[in-house]
Amino acid sequence: MVRKLILEKLEEKGLTMSEASLRIGYNHAYLQQFLKRGHPLELPEKSRLPLAELLGVPEDQLRGPSSKLPKREYVKVNPSLRESLIAAHPLRSKLSDNQQLALDVTPGSQLVGERDLPVFGTAQGGSGALIVTDGPVDWVVRPDPLLRVKDGYGMIVTGDSMDPVHKHGSTALVNPHIPWRSGDTCIFRSHHDNGDNIVIIKELRRFTDDTWYVRQYNPPKDFTLKRSEWQVCHVTVGNFFSR
Incomplete structure (x- = not known):
């Protein structure tokens, strides 16, 4: 669900995966690796926060299932x-x-x-x-x-x-x-x-x-x-x- 949401929001904003990766402070292949290759399995907070701001979505919507584990x-x-x-x-x-x-x-x-x-x-x-x-x-x-x-x-x-x-x-x-x-x-x-x-x-x-x-x-x-x-x-x- 997280990957699908990111792809939808990128399309809405007319951004490529490479452009979005660079704008959140990572190398151009970061989001492609996450979205297409599954690495990392889930976005860490340090990339999740700026990406949520860029896409205009609540940060919680980019959390993976492990975030719901006992804290x-x-x-x-x-x-x-x-x-x-x-x-x-x-x-x-x-x-x-x-x-x-x-x-x-x-x-x-x-x-x-x-x-x-x-x-x-x-x-x-x-x-x-x-x-x-x-x-x-x-x-x-x-x-x-x-x-x-x-x-x-x-x-x-x-x-x-x-x-x-x-x-x-x-x-x-x-x-x-x-x-x-x-x-x-x-x-x-x-x-x-x-x-x-x-x-x-x-x-x-x-x-x-x-x-x-x-x-x-x-x-x-x-x-x-x-x-x-x-x-x-x-x-x-x-x-x-x-x-």
């Missing part, structure tokens, strides 16, 4: 001059100065497309570590930071050691391809001989060839991990927090 909200935060996301949290005072940069609420309507992002469950293990499920326990709609990321995934957070950045019961969003660096919040993974996958979520402070230097927030604590035992480090780029 989730997340807040943009830039803890290390890189975009990441955390759940909306009233206690800004708990965040460091650079974590408060670019704080900005992003509506759930920006979560578009099919439910194709796998979410893995966790259970509390020893020494604050989490045991990860063998397979996904849920599939959710992808937010913008993982929209086209191969092998992106979510992981349910158990415990409050990284509150308020990752709250108990929220879902950490992970891009396994971003190079980690100091200041990133990361998932560290250990593969045990018995087949268990063990993870912890901590802030990466620095690293050497054989050691991760990490920090947790609750209770505040800095400690080290042997890289020979914690072989994988994946950067979190956000956080789902269901309302």
Whole structure:
């Protein structure tokens, strides 16, 4: 229905797909890809708003069906001059100065497309570590930071050691391809001989060839991990927090 409406309005206004794409700030092929090839599956808010204005229709008429899913909200935060996301949290005072940069609420309507992002469950293990499920326990709609990321995934957070950045019961969003660096919040993974996958979520402070230097927030604590035992480090780029 959305695509049909756009085509009808373009014809009414005597605009080509290429002309309309350029007028809303995108390359000339943007609308053709959406209307004829189905990519993206639904229009994100950043293109939906100017297109609605151009066509003279309410923005709601250009929303896809996923906008009617249960709303989730997340807040943009830039803890290390890189975009990441955390759940909306009233206690800004708990965040460091650079974590408060670019704080900005992003509506759930920006979560578009099919439910194709796998979410893995966790259970509390020893020494604050989490045991990860063998397979996904849920599939959710992808937010913008993982929209086209191969092998992106979510992981349910158990415990409050990284509150308020990752709250108990929220879902950490992970891009396994971003190079980690100091200041990133990361998932560290250990593969045990018995087949268990063990993870912890901590802030990466620095690293050497054989050691991760990490920090947790609750209770505040800095400690080290042997890289020979914690072989994988994946950067979190956000956080789902269901309302």
